[in-house]
Amino acid sequence: MGVADGEENGKTCNPDDWSQRKPDMIMTRTCLRLLATACLTVLSLAQPARAETPRDLAFDVYRNGSAFGEHVVRFDDRADGSLQVMVDIALRVGFGPLTVFRYEHEAEEIWVDEDLVSLSASTLKDGERVRVSLTRGDTRNEALAGLVPSSHWSGYPPGLPAVLNTETGEPMPVEIEELGIEAIRTQAGQIEARRIRMTGSVVVDLWYDLDGRWVGCAFSVRGQDIEYRLRDS
Numbered sequence: 001m002g003v004a005d006g007e008e009n010g011k012t013c014n015p016d017d018w019s020q021r022k023p024d025m026i027m028t029r030t031c032l033r034l035l036a037t038a039c040l041t042v043l044s045l046a047q048p049a050r051a052e053t054p055r056d057l058a059f060d061v062y063r064n065g066s067a068f069g070e071h072v073v074r075f076d077d078r079a080d081g082s083l084q085v086m087v088d089i090a091l092r093v094g095f096g097p098l099t100v101f102r103y104e105h106e107a108e109e110i111w112v113d114e115d116l117v118s119l120s121a122s123t124l125k126d127g128e129r130v131r132v133s134l135t136r137g138d139t140r141n142e143a144l145a146g147l148v149p150s151s152h153w154s155g156y157p158p159g160l161p162a163v164l165n166t167e168t169g170e171p172m173p174v175e176i177e178e179l180g181i182e183a184i185r186t187q188a189g190q191i192e193a194r195r196i197r198m199t200g201s202v203v204v205d206l207w208y209d210l211d212g213r214w215v216g217c218a219f220s221v222r223g224q225d226i227e228y229r230l231r232d233s
Contacts, residue, residue: 053075053077053083055075055213056074056075057071057072057073057213058230058231058232059071059228059229059230062229063093063224064224068091068092068226069089069091069092070088070089070090071089071228072089073153073214074088082110083110083112084110085108085111085151086106086107086108087107087109087121088105089103089104089105089106090103091104102124103124103125104123105124105166105167106122107120107149107151115136116148116149116164117137118135119132119166120133120134121167121169123167130167132168147164148160148163149163149164150172151166155212158177158196160174161173162174176198177197178194179195179196180195181194182207184207184215185216186229186232187229187230187231187232188230188232191209191215192210193207193208193215193216194207194208194209194210195207203219204217205217205219215230
């Protein structure tokens with residue numbers, strides 16, 4: 001649950017420093033930003049043409065086995081025949097009442113048939129809010145025509161060279177590898193799912209059920225293991 005790399009703004013996490021500090025108290029804001037961004041950069045397999053309104057998605061997100069937040073995607077068929085997709089990501093690390101890291105991303109996509117016609121997004125990161133507003137047909141956005149947003153649910157064919165980063169509004173290069181069918185754990189139990197791997201500045205594994213619905217995500221960044229668990233199947 002978006003989707004920036006591990007050297008954003010020229011900052012990196014020092015793995016040697018990391019290994020010398022205590023696991024929770026030393027989580028730096030830069031590394032946490034990388035975790036949040038990676039949640040947005042994960043990609044999916046292409047789904048078949050939409051025949052009905054997709055089912056809502058709600059993931060609990062875990063960091064090293066501890067609750068980290070949630071990633072929710074909601075769908076609504078509008079009166080004009082378009083599909084509205086609402087994305088809501090909220091991640092937090094705290095010690096008692098003290099919040100040491102917070103990330104929020106909210107986005108609205110409007111689809112007509114299989115075409116994305118508008119995208120608006122608002123991201124809160126390190127206390128700074130960034131907004132994106134794109135409309136298909138706007139001459140200022142012609143360079144983005146044909147790109148699929150990196151909100152994970154709609155799917156991307158293997159070999160697609162770039163997607164639309166919904167956090168920045170810019171194209172983002174991607175590489176996708178299919179890894180076959182396997183069982184994955186959800187909050188409702190195990191299901192069969194198709195696994196893909198996206199390789200970039202981080203390596204992200206994603207799972208989609210046999211109908212193409214996004215059902216899982218996992219990746220590691222600087223010793224921090226991130227896992228998405230679907231609340232229902």
